Amino acid sequence: MHKHLLPLLAAALLAGCAQKASAPAATTTPPPASSEPATQPIGHNWPREAEEFLANYSKEYQRLYTASAEAEWRSNTRIVPGDTTNSAATARANEAAAAFNGSTENINRLRELLEHKSELTPLQVKQLQTALYNAASSPQTAAEVVKRRIKAETQQTEKLYGYEYKYQGKAVTTNDLDRVLREEKNPQKRLAAWEASKAVGPTLKEGLLNLRGLRNQVVQALGYPDYFSYQASDYGMTREEMMTLVRRINQELRPLYRELHTYARYELAKKYGQKQVPDYLPAHWLPNRWGQDWSSMVDVKGLNLDPILAKKGAEWQVKQAERFYQSLGYPALPPVFWEKSSLYPLPAGATYKKNNHASAWHMDLQNDVRSLMSVEPNAEWYETTHHELGHIYYYLTYTNPDVPVLLRGGANRAYHEAMGSLMGLAAMQKPFLAGLGLVDANAKTNQTQQLLKEALNYVVFIPFASGVMSEWENAFYADNLSQDQLNARWWELAKQYQGVVPPTARGENYLDPATKTHINDDPAQYYDYALSYVILFQLHDHISKQILKQDPRATNYYGNKEVGKFLQSIMYPGASADWRQLLRDKTGEDLSARAMVDYFQPLMAYLKEQNKGRKYTM
Numbered sequence: 001m002h003k004h005l006l007p008l009l010a011a012a013l014l015a016g017c018a019q020k021a022s023a024p025a026a027t028t029t030p031p032p033a034s035s036e037p038a039t040q041p042i043g044h045n046w047p048r049e050a051e052e053f054l055a056n057y058s059k060e061y062q063r064l065y066t067a068s069a070e071a072e073w074r075s076n077t078r079i080v081p082g083d084t085t086n087s088a089a090t091a092r093a094n095e096a097a098a099a100f101n102g103s104t105e106n107i108n109r110l111r112e113l114l115e116h117k118s119e120l121t122p123l124q125v126k127q128l129q130t131a132l133y134n135a136a137s138s139p140q141t142a143a144e145v146v147k148r149r150i151k152a153e154t155q156q157t158e159k160l161y162g163y164e165y166k167y168q169g170k171a172v173t174t175n176d177l178d179r180v181l182r183e184e185k186n187p188q189k190r191l192a193a194w195e196a197s198k199a200v201g202p203t204l205k206e207g208l209l210n211l212r213g214l215r216n217q218v219v220q221a222l223g224y225p226d227y228f229s230y231q232a233s234d235y236g237m238t239r240e241e242m243m244t245l246v247r248r249i250n251q252e253l254r255p256l257y258r259e260l261h262t263y264a265r266y267e268l269a270k271k272y273g274q275k276q277v278p279d280y281l282p283a284h285w286l287p288n289r290w291g292q293d294w295s296s297m298v299d300v301k302g303l304n305l306d307p308i309l310a311k312k313g314a315e316w317q318v319k320q321a322e323r324f325y326q327s328l329g330y331p332a333l334p335p336v337f338w339e340k341s342s343l344y345p346l347p348a349g350a351t352y353k354k355n356n357h358a359s360a361w362h363m364d365l366q367n368d369v370r371s372l373m374s375v376e377p378n379a380e381w382y383e384t385t386h387h388e389l390g391h392i393y394y395y396l397t398y399t400n401p402d403v404p405v406l407l408r409g410g411a412n413r414a415y416h417e418a419m420g421s422l423m424g425l426a427a428m429q430k431p432f433l434a435g436l437g438l439v440d441a442n443a444k445t446n447q448t449q450q451l452l453k454e455a456l457n458y459v460v461f462i463p464f465a466s467g468v469m470s471e472w473e474n475a476f477y478a479d480n481l482s483q484d485q486l487n488a489r490w491w492e493l494a495k496q497y498q499g500v501v502p503p504t505a506r507g508e509n510y511l512d513p514a515t516k517t518h519i520n521d522d523p524a525q526y527y528d529y530a531l532s533y534v535i536l537f538q539l540h541d542h543i544s545k546q547i548l549k550q551d552p553r554a555t556n557y558y559g560n561k562e563v564g565k566f567l568q569s570i571m572y573p574g575a576s577a578d579w580r581q582l583l584r585d586k587t588g589e590d591l592s593a594r595a596m597v598d599y600f601q602p603l604m605a606y607l608k609e610q611n612k613g614r615k616y617t618m
C-alpha cells in the first residue's frame, strides 16, 4: 500500500462516474470578480469563494496530514511492547487531523460550494469532492466513534507488528518464515513455519471485530451504507459494481489458473515426495504465507536471480531500482529519502520492532518521501523495491504546481499500485537483465519456463486478491459476516477461488485472514492490487508494442526516455485526471484483462500438454 494515513487521501471523487471529462490540470485561477465593485450586486462569486476556501483548507489539511504522517511513521518504525508514548502521540495527531477533516463547519461549506458545481472549475469540484470524501472517515457528528476508531487502529498496528513469531523455539521474523516457505523441502518443517506464521491471528480477533463496527459506523454518519462501499466509492463505483468487476477479472483468468493449479498439485507432490496428489493444494505446500505468489516454485536456468542478488547485497537493489527510474528520465531520489527511510531489517537484538510489510510514504504531500521496508537480497524484495519506488516517483511527479495538495493521489488507488509493479515486471525480463550484465545474453534460456514463472506470480495472485480477499472483506463489512464464521468463510473462499485448503482443520479459535496485514491496516481495498495487475499489463502491452516495438514477453525498458515520458504523463496529473479517461487516452482501451490474458496465451498450450492425463479438480 502507499500510506494514506487517516484511511484516505487517495483520489476521491464521490460522484466520479458522472464526471466524464478529464479535468484539465492547469486552471487553478478562478475567473476574476466583477471589476466594478461599486456597482456589483450583493451576491456570491462561487469560483472565488471556492478558491479562497480551498486555499485555506488545503494549507491546514497539509499541516495536519504531515503531523499525522510523522507520528504514524514513528509508530510503524519503532514498536516497543508496552510503550504507550508513541501510540498516544499518534492518536493525538490523528485525532487533530480527523477533527479538522470531519468538522461540521467544513462539511457544510463543502456541500454549499458543491451545490454550485456548474459554476466552478472541474479542478475545484474535484478538490471539494475529495475533501468531502475524506470527511466521511471522521465526521464530527460521530466524534466519539472516530476517536475510538483511531485508538483501535493504532492498537491493532502495534499488536500486529509487535508480535513475536516463534519457529523451532526461536524468535524469527516474517522474512525468516518466508524463506522457509520458499526453500524448505521437508513437509513437517514447512508445516511448522506455516503454522508459526498464522499464530498472530487470534491475537487480532477482538481488535478486528471492534474495528469492523467502528469503521462501518464512522462512514455511515455521512451516508455510506458500509465501509466497503465507502472504499469502492473512491473509484466512483458502488460496492456491487466493484464486486462485479473483480468477479469478471477472476473469470477471465480462471482457465489459466485452472491449468496452473493442476500443474502445481502434481509438481509439488513430486517435490515433497508424496505419492498421493491431493485434489486441493495444502496451504503449507505453497511458497508464500497466503498462497498469493508461487513464482519461487520455478527456477529458470540462466535466469536465477537469487544467487546474483545475494552477492550484490540488499542496498544494491534499492540503488539499482533508482537507477532504472533515472534511466527513463526520472530524477535521483531526494536526500531525505536516503536519510529518513527505514529500508532494511532491524539489526539482531534490537529492542524494538518495525512494521514488517513494505510501504511508501508521502510525508508532507510535498518533497518528504520515504519508504519502510525490510529489504533482503532476493528476487522477492528486488521486485518489491521496484514497487515501492513506483509509489515514490508517483508522489514526486504529481507534486507539481498544476496539482493541488488535495489531489496528490493516484488517478485511482490501483494506478498507484500499478506503476511500480510494472517496473518490477520489466526489471525481471531477460533482455533487461542481460543489458545490465546480470545474466549472460547469449545463454539459452527457456522462454516458456520464464513465462510460467511470471504466471505463478501475476496470474496466481488474481484469485487471491479479487476472490478470497475481496469476497471476504465484502462479506465482513457489508454483509456483517457472523463472528463465528470468520475463519470458516476464509477457507471456503480459499478452496473455491484458489483451490487451496488448510493443512489441518482451522476452527474459529484461529483467525487466518487477520495474518494478512491489509485486513488490519489497509481495510476493504485489496482489489486495488488485482486491478493494478490488470492495468499494469495494459500499460506494458502499450509500451512494448507501441513505444519499444518489442515482444511484451522480452523487453528492455532501460534507458528509454519515451517510456519515461509515457509513465510520467500518467503520473503527472495525479488524482486531477479521470481514471477511466486516462486509461482510454493512454492505451486506447477500457479496463480489461485482455492484455494480461494475451500475455500468457502461449503458456496455455504448454500447460495443457503438461497436464495431459492429470486430474483437474477446479
Ligand code: X8Z
Residues within 6 Å of the ligand: 001, 002, 357, 358, 359, 360, 384, 387, 388, 529
Ligand atoms: O502490499 C503490497 C505492497 C504495498 S505498497 C508491497 N503488495 C501486495 C501484497 O504484498 O499483498 C504488492 C502486491 C500485493
Ligand code: ZN
Residues within 6 Å of the ligand: 001, 002, 387, 388, 391, 416, 417
Ligand atoms: Zn504498493
